[in-house]
Amino acid sequence: MSLAAAIRDRDVAELPGKRDEDWRWTDLRGLIRTLPEPSQPFEGDVGEGPFDALTADSRVLVNGGDVTIAMGANEDAAVALRLVSRGAGAHAARVTVVVGEAARLRLFESYESEGASVSQASLTISLAAGATLERIVLTAEDAEAVSVSQAEVQLAPKSQYSQTVIASGARRQRLETRVLHPGGHATLRLDGIYLLADKRHSDQTTVVTHASVDGTTVQLTKGVVRDQARGVFQGRIVVEEGADRTDARMGHHALILSDRAEVDAKPELEIYADDVACAHGNTVGALDEDALFYARQRGMSEPEARALLTEAFIGEVVDRIEHEGARDVVRAWAAERLRA
Amino acid sequence: MLNVSNLHAAVDGKEILKGLSLEVPAGQVHAIMGPNGAGKSTLSYVLTGRDGYEITGGTATLDGEDLLALSPDERAARGVFLSFQYPLEIPGVPALTFIRTALNAQRRARGEAEISAPEFLKLARAKSADLKIDFDMLKRALNVGFSGGEKKRMEILQMAMLSPRFLILDETDSGLDIDALRIVSDGVNALRSPERAMLVITHYQRLLDYIKPDRVHVLSGGRIVASGGPELAHELEREGYERYEKAAA
Numbered sequence: 001m002s003l004a005a006a007i008r009d010r011d012v013a014e015l016p017g018k019r020d021e022d023w024r025w026t027d028l029r030g031l032i033r034t035l036p037e038p039s040q041p042f043e044g045d046v047g048e049g050p051f052d053a054l055t056a057d058s059r060v061l062v063n064g065g066d067v068t069i070a071m072g073a074n075e076d077a078a079v080a081l082r083l084v085s086r087g088a089g090a091h092a093a094r095v096t097v098v099v100g101e102a103a104r105l106r107l108f109e110s111y112e113s114e115g116a117s118v119s120q121a122s123l124t125i126s127l128a129a130g131a132t133l134e135r136i137v138l139t140a141e142d143a144e145a146v147s148v149s150q151a152e153v154q155l156a157p158k159s160q161y162s163q164t165v166i167a168s169g170a171r172r173q174r175l176e177t178r179v180l181h182p183g184g185h186a187t188l189r190l191d192g193i194y195l196l197a198d199k200r201h202s203d204q205t206t207v208v209t210h211a212s213v214d215g216t217t218v219q220l221t222k223g224v225v226r227d228q229a230r231g232v233f234q235g236r237i238v239v240e241e242g243a244d245r246t247d248a249r250m251g252h253h254a255l256i257l258s259d260r261a262e263v264d265a266k267p268e269l270e271i272y273a274d275d276v277a278c279a280h281g282n283t284v285g286a287l288d289e290d291a292l293f294y295a296r297q298r299g300m301s302e303p304e305a306r307a308l309l310t311e312a313f314i315g316e317v318v319d320r321i322e323h324e325g326a327r328d329v330v331r332a333w334a335a336e337r338l339r340a
Numbered sequence: 341m342l343n344v345s346n347l348h349a350a351v352d353g354k355e356i357l358k359g360l361s362l363e364v365p366a367g368q369v370h371a372i373m374g375p376n377g378a379g380k381s382t383l384s385y386v387l388t389g390r391d392g393y394e395i396t397g398g399t400a401t402l403d404g405e406d407l408l409a410l411s412p413d414e415r416a417a418r419g420v421f422l423s424f425q426y427p428l429e430i431p432g433v434p435a436l437t438f439i440r441t442a443l444n445a446q447r448r449a450r451g452e453a454e455i456s457a458p459e460f461l462k463l464a465r466a467k468s469a470d471l472k473i474d475f476d477m478l479k480r481a482l483n484v485g486f487s488g489g490e491k492k493r494m495e496i497l498q499m500a501m502l503s504p505r506f507l508i509l510d511e512t513d514s515g516l517d518i519d520a521l522r523i524v525s526d527g528v529n530a531l532r533s534p535e536r537a538m539l540v541i542t543h544y545q546r547l548l549d550y551i552k553p554d555r556v557h558v559l560s561g562g563r564i565v566a567s568g569g570p571e572l573a574h575e576l577e578r579e580g581y582e583r584y585e586k587a588a589a
Contacts, residue, residue, distance in 0.1 A: 293390050294428040298442035298498065299416035299449065308441055312432030312481075 003028060003120040003148045007090045010035050025232040025264045026174050026203040032146065036118055039063035039089030050138050050333070051080045051108035054325045060084060064091030064119070070098040071105055073128070078106040078323075083121050085113035085145060095123040099131040099159075106323050107135045113170070116144035123151040127159040135163045136326045138333065141170035143200060150176045157184025164321050165192040166330055168337065169200030169229060176205040183212035183243055192221035193317050193330070195337045196229035196261070203232035210243040210273075217247070222317050223254040224310055224338070225261040233265045235280075241272040250280040255287060255313060257306075307338045314338075341366040341537040342387075342506055347398035349386045355396065356382040358562035364506075367534040371548055371573060372541045374559035375581040380541045381425060383559070384510045387539075388422045389415055402506060416442075417449035419505030423495040423512050430482040435494060436464060438482045439501055446502065467500045471527050488515030496527040507531065507538040513547035525550030545577035560584040 001023075006014040016022070017029025042062045049058065055078040059067050062084045069079055083093055099105050113119070127133055141147050147170050155161055165175050181188055192204045208217050223231040233252045254263040267280045287309055295305035314334050321327040342364040349357040356379045364370045374380050386393050387400060389412040400407045407415055430438055444454040455463070468475050471493050483491050492512055499507060509528065513521055528551050532538070540551055548556070548570065556572040557564045558581070565584050566572065 288428075289391070291428045291430055293412060294424065294430070295438070295442070296412040297388050297390075297416055297422050297424075298438070298502065299413050299446035300442055301413050301445060301449075302411070304441070304445055305413075308433060308438075309430070312430065315432040 003118070004092050004122055006035060007092050007118065007120060022205065022234070025234075026172055026201070028146065028172060031172060032118065036088055036090045036116075039085070039087055039091040039117065042086040044086070046082070046084045046086070046112070049080055049082045049112065050110050050140065050329060051136075051326065054078060054108060054323075054329070055080050055106075058082065061093050062086060063089065063117075064093045066094045068096040068098070069105070069107070070096075071100050071103045073100040073103055075100065075103045077104075078108070081107060081109045083109070083111050083119075083149075085117040085119050085142075085147070086115060088116040090118040092119065093121040095121060097123065097125040097133075099127045099133050101128040102130040103128070104132040105134075106326070107133060108326060109135060109137045111137070111139040111141055111147055111149065113140075113142045113145040113147060115142055116171070117142070118146045119148070121149045123149070125151055126154040127156055127161060129156045130158045131156065132160045133162070134322055135161070136321065136323070136330070137163070137165040137175065138330070139167045139170070139173065139175070141168070141173060143171060143198060145170040146172045148174045148176070151178070153177060153179040155179065155181055155186045155188065157182055157186055159186045161187070162189040162322060163191065164317065164330070165204055166333065167192070167194045167202040167204065169194065169196045169202035172201050174203040174205065178207045179209070181208055181210045181215045181217065183210060183215035183246065185214050186216075188215070188217045189320065190217065190219040191317050191320055192223075192233070193314055193334070194221075194223040194225070194231050195314070195334060196223070196225045196231055197227050197337075199228045201230045201232070203234070205232075205234040207236045208238065208248070210237070210239045210246045210248065212242070213244045213246070215243065215246050215248075217249070219250040220317055220320065221252045222314055223263060224257060224314065225254065225263055226257040228260045230262045230264070233263070233267070235266070236268040236270065237278065238270045239273045239276050239278065243273045244275040246273060246276045246278070248276070248278045252282045253313075254284045255310065256284060257287070310338050311335060342400070342402055342539070344400045345398055347386070347400060348396040349382060350394045350396050351382065351392060356562055357386065359398070360559070360563055362557065362564055364537045364539060366537050368554040369532065369538040369540060369551060370555045370557060371553040372539060372557050372559050373543065373545070373573060373576055375585055376543070378559045379562045380559055381510060384422055384508050384541060387508060388412055388420060413445065414449065416504075417446045421499050421502060421504035421507050423492075423499060423507070423509045425511040425514065427483050427491040427495050429484045431484050433482055434480060435478040435482040439464070439498055442498070443502055463501060467497055470500070470530070471497050472523055473497055489517060489520040492516055492524055493520065496524050500527060500531065505536050507536065508541065509538065510541045511543065512540070513542060513544065521547070521550060545573040548573045558584050
């Protein structure tokens with residue numbers, strides 16, 4: 001069951017839906033009665049991408065296609081990857097990322113759609129020993145778009161992978177990351193932010209499998225939902241038998257700012273090894289009324305106080321982005337949405 | 341300046357203030373003393389507009405303007421400042437950012453220009469030096485991980501920077517050692533002026549040795565039951581609140 005297969009075969013029976021445990025909160029089968037026609041090639045100007053100021057090396061896929069980003073040993077690069085959708089067709093993209101031994105890549109990935117497209121991006125990402133990748137994913141999707149991104153990440157010992165997914169939702173949006181963690185002092189940071197308004201939906205799903213000893217995973221996702229928006233967080237960390245000395249921490253925290261907004265969260269730890277340090281925390285609530293009064297007593301209007309406190313809530317995740325330029329882009333992006 | 345007349349207020353349907361009247365003229369410092377549960381903190385929250393306090397009667401005006409009709413931020417812009425008994429921790433917001441946001445919000449509300457960044461930093465450096473606050477502390481999230489004494493000093497710093505006209509100090513001495521008490525009191529006394537007035541709420545007389553009041557009021561059972569000069573505070577320290585509690589009952 002996958003959106004990619006459904007698009008390829010033009011068969012709605014292949015769409016994932018409620019009956020698939022992993023997709024019960026992001027039901028595509030119930031949503032899409034007929035798949036749209038395949039997208040036409042788009043020849044027009046797609047405008048600027050959100051990370052254009054950070055690198056001159058930009059790879060743009062419009063309405064699907066294939067791209068490979070391969071880096072040799074010890075290379076260092078920053079690449080913007082733009083997955084652009086125009087119009088109301090269906091399409092799929094395939095992306096391969098290979099980071100060679102001791103190489104370093106900053107990958108700035110964006111999902112940009114205009115129109116009621118149905119799209120899938122499938123990414124295969126592999127890191128060699130000692131390689132470093134920081135992946136920043138930002139979405140700017142049409143309110144009518146259906147968009148799924150699925151990344152399969154393979155780490156090697158002593159590699160470092162850091163990811164921050166920043167999502168504003170779509171009609172249905174799913175951003176999925178599956179990581180095979182070999183241990184061996186490889187480190188993984190897997191963060192997320194979602195700021196959702198109107199009737200937008202966003203699903204961040206991650207699965208990390210620790211296969212051997214001495215692996216580290218830190219994960220922090222924070223979300224803010226208002227209006228009738230719906231945020232979904234599913235995080236699973238599996239520590240296989242023998243993957244001792246694994247250290248894995250997962251946190252998901254959400255603010256619900258209106259009665260009709262919704263957050264569904266499922267943090268899961270599956271531990272089959274004995275000697276591990278694992279923890280998870282999950283909270284869903286409203287803004288602290290005492291802090292809100294305190295800020296208002298000092299002179300801030302209610303909307304201003306709410307925006308300040310909400311920005312601060314999200315700020316903890318933003319601050320963990322290592323690339324300074326990307327951090328500034330994300331901070332400005334969040335401020336613009338929260339002060340709207 | 342402040343004029344409170346026959347004020348009644350309830351929390352969750354339970355009446356806490358039962359006909360409180362109080363007048364604090366400009367240029368004066370008045371102390372409110374009283375036993376636990378007398379309504380001291382309720383008075384500070386009612387005057388600043390906190391949610392959950394229902395005004396069931398009476399009036400409160402500042403220079404003739406109805407305070408009770410204004411939102412908390414509108415009251416702040418008119419110069420009402422409350423130094424909290426328990427200052428809130430604001431994770432993720434550096435103290436400098438918080439204070440600058442508040443100051444500019446007040447200025448905008450009064451139709452004044454926002455303060456420039458260099459001007460703001462100059463002011464923050466000067467005021468924090470006065471209060472012996474390490475300037476680097478202002479770059480940290482407001483009050484997060486601060487000691488009780490540090491939090492109180494941050495309250496006085498905000499007060500000094502926002503330069504309010506009517507100051508309410510709610511149990512400002514709690515959690516302060518004797519050195520911190522002196523620093524905080526000096527900060528408060530520096531703000532005394534003919535245009536300003538202060539209401540100092542305290543359970544103990546100790547603070548009033550440092551911030552000398554013009555008048556002392558005893559709040560018991562939701563009403564002012566006695567008023568007098570500074571000597572009244574000493575009498576309360578000696579004899580306790582018992583006879584006023586009986587009077588209120």
